Amino acid sequence: MIFLIIIFLNRNxxxxxxxxSVVSTQTTxxxxxxxxxxxxxxxxxxxxxxxYKFSINGKDYSNPSYDEKYKVGDTVLVEYNExxxxxxxxxx
Numbered sequence: 224m225i226f227l228i229i230i231f232l233n234r235n236x237x238x239x240x241x242x243x244s245v246v247s248t249q250t251t252x253x254x255x256x257x258x259x260x261x262x263x264x265x266x267x268x269x270x271x272x273x274x275y276k277f278s279i280n281g282k283d284y285s286n287p288s289y290d291e292k293y294k295v296g297d298t299v300l301v302e303y304n305e306x307x308x309x310x311x312x313x314x315x
Contacts, residue, residue, distance in 0.1 A: 243312055246304050250314060253277030253301040255294060260287035277301045279308045286311055 258274040273293055276285040284303070290313070293299065303311035 243302060243304060243310060246310075248302045249305045250300055250302050251277050251279065253299050253313075255288060255297040255299060256285070257295045258285070275299050275301065275313065277303075277311070279303065282308070284308050284311060288313060 253275040254277070255273050255275045259271040260274060261271050270291070272288050272291050273295060274285045275288050275293070276283055278284070288299070293313075300314045301311050302314040
């Protein structure tokens with residue numbers, strides 16, 4: 224049960240992002256926003272990264288950037304699955 228909870232909480236990194244390597248994707252631009260995602264031990268060290276947001280067909284989606292180099296206001300290229308846009312990542 225604990226294993227399933229860990230997978231559920233980390234589904235973006237463990238499941239969604241790898242799937243994007245094998246399914247058809249589209250790209251769009253997103254914006255880094257002032258919403259923080261605390262990193263591991265971030266409650267002690269204060270380490271975090273920002274979320275990015277983008278819109279597809281009038282619906283907003285967001286995910287953590289998983290990279291401390293992005294700052295609020297940065298524009299990023301986002302790769303997403305056109306059927307399930309919640310599966311997305313920053314294209315590097």
